[in-house]
Amino acid sequence: MSEEGDVRVVVADDQALLRGSFRVLVDSEPGLRVVGEAGTGTEAVEVARRERPDVLLMDVRMPRMDGIEATRLIRESPECADTRILILTMFDLDEYVYTALRAGASGFLLKDTQPDDLLRAVRVVADGEALLAPSVTRRLIAEFAARPEPPRMHTPDLVAATEREREVLLLIARGLSNTEIAGRMCVTLATVKSHVGRLLAKLDARDRAQLVIAAYESGLVTAEGPALTPDRRPAPGRLPPHGR
Numbered sequence: 441m442s443e444e445g446d447v448r449v450v451v452a453d454d455q456a457l458l459r460g461s462f463r464v465l466v467d468s469e470p471g472l473r474v475v476g477e478a479g480t481g482t483e484a485v486e487v488a489r490r491e492r493p494d495v496l497l498m499d500v501r502m503p504r505m506d507g508i509e510a511t512r513l514i515r516e517s518p519e520c521a522d523t524r525i526l527i528l529t530m531f532d533l534d535e536y537v538y539t540a541l542r543a544g545a546s547g548f549l550l551k552d553t554q555p556d557d558l559l560r561a562v563r564v565v566a567d568g569e570a571l572l573a574p575s576v577t578r579r580l581i582a583e584f585a586a587r588p589e590p591p592r593m594h595t596p597d598l599v600a601a602t603e604r605e606r607e608v609l610l611l612i613a614r615g616l617s618n619t620e621i622a623g624r625m626c627v628t629l630a631t632v633k634s635h636v637g638r639l640l641a642k643l644d645a646r647d648r649a650q651l652v653i654a655a656y657e658s659g660l661v662t663a664e665g666p667a668l669t670p671d672r673r674p675a676p677g678r679l680p681p682h683g684r
Contacts, residue, residue, distance in 0.1 A: 447566045450476040450491055452484035452507065453499040453528070458551070462497060469559050481505025488514045493523055494566045498545070500529040500536055508536070508543050515544030515646065524565040524647065528553075546649050569617065569648055598658045600642045606660065608635040612648055613655035 451462045451474055463474045476491045478484035482504045488496055496514065500507040507527060514520045526547040527540045537548055546565045549558060601609065611621045622632045639645070643654045655661045 446471055446473040447495060447562060448473055448475045448491065448493045449562060450474070450478065450484070450487050450493040450496045452478040452481070452487070452496060452502065452510070454479050454502045458499075465555055465558070466562065472559065472562060479503075481507055481510035484510045485513045485517075488523055489517055489519045492519055495562050496523055496525045497562070498525050498527050500527060500540070508539050511540060511545050512543040524568070526561055526565050541649050541653055544646060544650075546647050598643070598654075598660065601639060605635050605639050605642070608632065609639055609651060609655050610660055612636070612639075613652045613661045 449466050449472060451459050451466070453459045453462065456479065459477050459479070463477065466472045466474050475493055476487040478487045479502070481502045484496065484498060484502070484507070485505070498507040498511055502510070507529075511525050511527070514523060514525060524546040525544065526549060527536070527545045528549055528551050529536060530551045540548055546569075547561055549561055553561070598606070607625065608621060611624060616624065618629055618632045618636065622629045625632070636648070636651075639651055640647070643651065645651045645654055
């Protein structure tokens, strides 16, 4: 973040009217500030590398380079190591969810999201948390259930996690926030954050979204049963033994 403490935001969308609307909305919120705009995927990469924003609002369908490829290039850039990307799209298509998170996005929202929810999403992502709504989590589970290829994550990485860390990973993958996990496990918020930090290191994950991908690809989470019950508590289930 900037010295003043503002969350620095870049808006990437091929429609100038939408970019302007997002800029006005973000700039109207205390503590948030737009520092750049981009109308193509290529421009998004250039602006991100130059401005090094905290959060980049990324459209999916843009000319010259789509938002998914731009996300991948930005996340691979050393200059953008601290930039978090929030994908915005008008299309609620399953394929975008998986590919965007694999590319390194930290969140996924539709463009018809309420303004207050979008501003909250920017803050959540800037704080290092993944923004994965229950509906997005369910689509991810369905996507992994349909994939024919075997898991790509190395089993030893998950084996390195303790039982407690694996429990935290399971709850993360099912869409719970740190606060909700603390309540579920009857531990302090600081304890949960400590577990999350160790998981990030052990699984070589950039953020919580990458932890979700790791949980699915390792087989810790399966498509059996609902991802979340109506009250946002994880559906009942057992953790698989180490090494599975």
